Amino acid sequence: MARKRMIQAMNEALLEEMERDPSIVLFGEDVKASLFGDTKGLWKRFGADRVRDTPICEALISGMAVGAAAAGRRVICHMMFGNFVYTGMDAIANQAAKLRYMTNGQIKLPITYLAVSGGGRSAAAQHSDAIHPVLANLGGVKVVMPGSPADAKGLLKSAIRDDDPVFFLQAAGRGGEPGEVPEDEYLIPLGRAAIRRPGRDLSLVAIGAMVRPALKAAEALSGEGIEVEVVDPRTVVPLDLETIFASVRRTGRLVVVDEARDTCSVASHLAALVAERAFDALLAPIRRVTVPDCCIPYAPVLERAILPNVEAIERAVRETLAWRRPA
Amino acid sequence: MAAGGSNLPREELLEMYRRMVLIRRIEEQLARDCAAGKLPGPVHLYIGEEAVAVGVCRHLSERDWITSTHRGHGHFLAKGGDPARMMAEIYGRADGICGGFGGSMHVADFSKGIIGANGIVGGGIALATGAALAAQLDGDGRIAVAFFGDGAANQGVLMEALNVASLWKLPLILVCENNGFSEFSPTATVTSGSIAERARPFGVPFREIDGNDVIAVWQAADVAVRRAREGRGPSLIEARTYRTRGHVEYEVTFITEPYRDEAEVDAWRARDPIDRFARRLREEDPGVADELAAIDAAVEETVRAAVRFAESSPEPDPASARGHMFATAP
Numbered sequence: 102m103a104r105k106r107m108i109q110a111m112n113e114a115l116l117e118e119m120e121r122d123p124s125i126v127l128f129g130e131d132v133k134a135s136l137f138g139d140t141k142g143l144w145k146r147f148g149a150d151r152v153r154d155t156p157i158c159e160a161l162i163s164g165m166a167v168g169a170a171a172a173g174r175r176v177i178c179h180m181m182f183g184n185f186v187y188t189g190m191d192a193i194a195n196q197a198a199k200l201r202y203m204t205n206g207q208i209k210l211p212i213t214y215l216a217v218s219g220g221g222r223s224a225a226a227q228h229s230d231a232i233h234p235v236l237a238n239l240g241g242v243k244v245v246m247p248g249s250p251a252d253a254k255g256l257l258k259s260a261i262r263d264d265d266p267v268f269f270l271q272a273a274g275r276g277g278e279p280g281e282v283p284e285d286e287y288l289i290p291l292g293r294a295a296i297r298r299p300g301r302d303l304s305l306v307a308i309g310a311m312v313r314p315a316l317k318a319a320e321a322l323s324g325e326g327i328e329v330e331v332v333d334p335r336t337v338v339p340l341d342l343e344t345i346f347a348s349v350r351r352t353g354r355l356v357v358v359d360e361a362r363d364t365c366s367v368a369s370h371l372a373a374l375v376a377e378r379a380f381d382a383l384l385a386p387i388r389r390v391t392v393p394d395c396c397i398p399y400a401p402v403l404e405r406a407i408l409p410n411v412e413a414i415e416r417a418v419r420e421t422l423a424w425r426r427p428a
Numbered sequence: 429m430a431a432g433g434s435n436l437p438r439e440e441l442l443e444m445y446r447r448m449v450l451i452r453r454i455e456e457q458l459a460r461d462c463a464a465g466k467l468p469g470p471v472h473l474y475i476g477e478e479a480v481a482v483g484v485c486r487h488l489s490e491r492d493w494i495t496s497t498h499r500g501h502g503h504f505l506a507k508g509g510d511p512a513r514m515m516a517e518i519y520g521r522a523d524g525i526c527g528g529f530g531g532s533m534h535v536a537d538f539s540k541g542i543i544g545a546n547g548i549v550g551g552g553i554a555l556a557t558g559a560a561l562a563a564q565l566d567g568d569g570r571i572a573v574a575f576f577g578d579g580a581a582n583q584g585v586l587m588e589a590l591n592v593a594s595l596w597k598l599p600l601i602l603v604c605e606n607n608g609f610s611e612f613s614p615t616a617t618v619t620s621g622s623i624a625e626r627a628r629p630f631g632v633p634f635r636e637i638d639g640n641d642v643i644a645v646w647q648a649a650d651v652a653v654r655r656a657r658e659g660r661g662p663s664l665i666e667a668r669t670y671r672t673r674g675h676v677e678y679e680v681t682f683i684t685e686p687y688r689d690e691a692e693v694d695a696w697r698a699r700d701p702i703d704r705f706a707r708r709l710r711e712e713d714p715g716v717a718d719e720l721a722a723i724d725a726a727v728e729e730t731v732r733a734a735v736r737f738a739e740s741s742p743e744p745d746p747a748s749a750r751g752h753m754f755a756t757a758p
């Protein structure tokens with residue numbers, strides 16, 4: 102174990118995996134200079150054959166990832182900001198997510214798409230979208246959202262070894278977040294949630310960047326005798342329903358925090374599933390803490406007003422606990 | 429005063445000078461503000477490239493359209509955007525040109541034909557093509573100009589736009605600002621062949637020009653604008669220039685290894701478009717020095733006024749954060 106920033110943990114995972122598997126190629130815009138630091142040093146270590154700076158052409162690189170994977174490579178494709186996934190969306194939605202299915206399972210597509218997702222840094226509407234709901238809705242790509250540096254390492258290594266297209270979404274503004282990170286071989290399987298903090302009163306499911314404010318809210322509420330169980334799904338496709346349902350069955354209450362626009366967010370999806378399959382366990386309506394259905398604004402006061410924060414989470418928890426069936 | 433045999437009227441030359449200096453001083457102010465931690469979001473400065481926006485936009489009226497890039501302050505100001513309201517926008521204030529919702533990468537003023545800066549590289553190319561279609565349908569001689577970088581020229585949409593604009597004879601001018609870099613990648617490492625010549629197979633006239641020579645830009649734009657206004661179709665101009673500042677302010681905090689030589693930067697500073705133009709004007713007419721000084725002083729005052737305006741503007745009301753999503757309430 103050593104204390105590292107999330108971006109360093111990712112860098113370590115990339116380095117170890119590329120070392121381990123010479124079939125891996127990595128490409129994207131400015132991966133050599135490395136804006137975020139995740140691909141730092143890889144070009145020096147592995148050379149220009151395996152680590153390539155591409156021109157600005159997302160429509161091409163997202164599709165090249167599919168072609169190179171179909172032709173036998175394990176591919177890591179850096180899309181930079183989540184919003185640039187949209188400019189590369191055709192090959193992602195129409196090729197990566199569908200090629201295996203359409204060809205009756207003839208091929209595997211071992212691709213890891215990297216992107217920074219979400220807001221909080223006054224980067225404005227075209228650099229701040231939380232893109233996981235759009236991706237989750239494609240059906241054919243897995244979606245990983247690490248909530249801590251250690252998870253970032255273990256999940257990224259698993260994503261790279263996975264034989265399907267996987268989006269690894271690093272939360273904007275969380276790259277510098279420090280935490281203990283295990284050395285060397287450390288794998289977290291995709292599709293396994295983690296209970297970050299046990300609690301008997303309410304299940305608080307927090308996705309990606311939302312894990313940290315959820316834990317802070319849980320800590321604060323604990324001072325008042327409210328014990329919240331914080332569940333971090335870690336991957337939204339596949340989604341570990343078993344762990345989430347088990348938690349809800351223990352506590353009887355659910356709040357989901359998701360830094361996505363509310364309509365068709367993962368929070369909404371999860372709320373629907375729990376309402377459908379665990380209705381009998383619920384003592385109160387499910388609450389979602391999400392982003393309103395608008396763009397992410399530039400000015401800090403505006404952005405703060407719409408992104409989920411500790412106060413909004415605490416409020417949702419209190420209101421859920423205070424809820425009484427109307428007489 | 430002829431400035432390089434251009435036969436441009438004196439007032440026009442001085443106005444070009446004024447606009448270039450205005451862009452420069454506003455952006456120098458933004459660089460200081462950014463260093464002082466006063467700007468909430470990222471800013472990409474246009475310093476060193478001012479001649480391109482000014483040489484082109486001097487041909488445009490408020491009724492013509494432009495689309496711009498993430499490096500868009502220069503286009504905004506050259507097209508007649510209000511410096512104070514742009515400043516307030518970048519400060520994230522309520523009186524910003526977009527109410528604080530857009531910031532540096534989204535400054536826009538539709539009342540002046542400024543469809544706006546863009547956070548998506550290449551995003552403006554299609555928008556300008558659409559504006560050119562609308563202008564063509566209006567049939568009143570309006571045109572559209574897309575400013576985009578050498579990096580953006582590698583997005584497939586450039587080819588798509590060249591094809592459609594040529595086929596439909598759209599009043600479109602594609603202005604590629606080749607400033608030597610696509611973020612931190614030198615152009616030659618990510619761009620093959622010639623950008624200007626990408627127009628050739630589509631039958632679109634093209635020219636490669638010295639983008640640090642405002643007269644050369646003005647002249648190339650003159651030809652392209654006439655062609656567009658007369659309904660003869662699109663043109664492409666590749667202006668060779670250089671960004672003397674970083675890709676984005678405070679890049680030194682995350683780019684640990686140099687990606688260019690200081691000597692290269694110095695060589696381009698020696699070809700600074702404003703200094704060069706001022707020198708030329710003075711050589712041709714020593715008497716112009718006083719006028720240039722007066723313009724400099726007036727611009728300094730405009731910048732100070734813009735800062736005062738931006739600083740005194742309140743922050744936007746958080747209750748308004750959902751903004752103007754739809755024209756008709758759902």
Ligand SMILES: Cc1ncc(C[n+]2csc(CCOP(=O)(O)OP(=O)(O)O)c2C)c(N)n1
Pocket residue numbers: 130157159181185188497498499547548549550576577578579580581607609610611675
């Ligand atoms: C679709 C898209 N891909 C990537 C980026 C990230 N990005 C921002 S500016 C830039 C470089 C643009 O280069 P160029 O078009 O030459 O413009 P310059 O910055 O040199 O003015 C990149 C890659 C982006 N904003 N949009």
Ligand SMILES: [Mg+2]
Pocket residue numbers: 577578579605606607608609610611
């Ligand atoms: Mg460039």
